[in-house]
Amino acid sequence: MLAQKMWVAYGQTEIGHGSNVAMLETTATFDEKTDEFIIHTPSPTATKYWPGDLGRFTSHSIVMARLIVGKKDYGTQAFMVQLRDQETWKHMPGVKTGDIGPKLGYHSKDNGWAEFNQVRIPRTDMLMGLCNV
Numbered sequence: 192m193l194a195q196k197m198w199v200a201y202g203q204t205e206i207g208h209g210s211n212v213a214m215l216e217t218t219a220t221f222d223e224k225t226d227e228f229i230i231h232t233p234s235p236t237a238t239k240y241w242p243g244d245l246g247r248f249t250s251h252s253i254v255m256a257r258l259i260v261g262k263k264d265y266g267t268q269a270f271m272v273q274l275r276d277q278e279t280w281k282h283m284p285g286v287k288t289g290d291i292g293p294k295l296g297y298h299s300k301d302n303g304w305a306e307f308n309q310v311r312i313p314r315t316d317m318l319m320g321l322c323n324v
Contacts, residue, residue, distance in 0.1 A: 197277070200245040202305055203255040207236025212255065212267050217307065219256035219270050219317070221324055226314045230256055230272055232306040239305040246290030246303025250275050253318070254307070260324060269318040272310060285310040 208214040216237035219228045232238060239245070245252060254272045258265040274286050282288065285308040294300045314324060 197251055198244065198249045199271075200242040200249040200252045200303075202239040202242050202245065202252040202272075204239065204241045205236060206238045206240040206304070207234075215255055215257060215267050217254065217256040218259050219254075219268065220259040221261075221314070222311075225311070227311045228270060228314060228317060230254060230270060230307040230310040230312060232308065237306075240291070241302050242305070244301050244303070245274075245288055245305055246301045247288075248301050250277050250280075252305060254305075258317075258322070258324070265322065268322055270312060271316045271318065272307070272312055274305065283310065 204210050205215055205217065216233055218231050218233060221228055242252065251271055251273050254270050255267050256270055258268040273283050274288055275282055287306045288303055290301055290303050294302050317324060
């Protein structure tokens with residue numbers, strides 16, 4: 192079996208907040224019953240916007256999202272989220288991405304956007320170097 196390549200984008204910037212990490216709206220809510228996080232874009236202003244290669248060329252993204260456990264918000268943390276099936280390249284359930292067009296002076300960069308509708312990921316897909324659940 193051949194190893195599949197993983198192409199990863201960094202999804203922090205949101206259309207309504209730029210890189211103001213304290214204002215990010217995307218959530219990662221812990222579901223204790225299933226030991227999963229639910230990644231969600233709660234509003235249009237929470238759409239991840241500008242990440243390089245996100246529009247068409249990535250299979251995964253490091254998504255910066257607000258960690259919610261119970262009713263408590265623990266601030267912004269990083270999560271690995273699979274965007275596309277690595278064989279068919281179709282979006283995973285609940286994931287939408289798109290290309291935002293050519294970048295002035297840098298046409299080879301595929302800047303894009305992403306939205307997440309209740310996307311479930313394993314608890315172990317949280318990057319737990321500084322915080323863990």
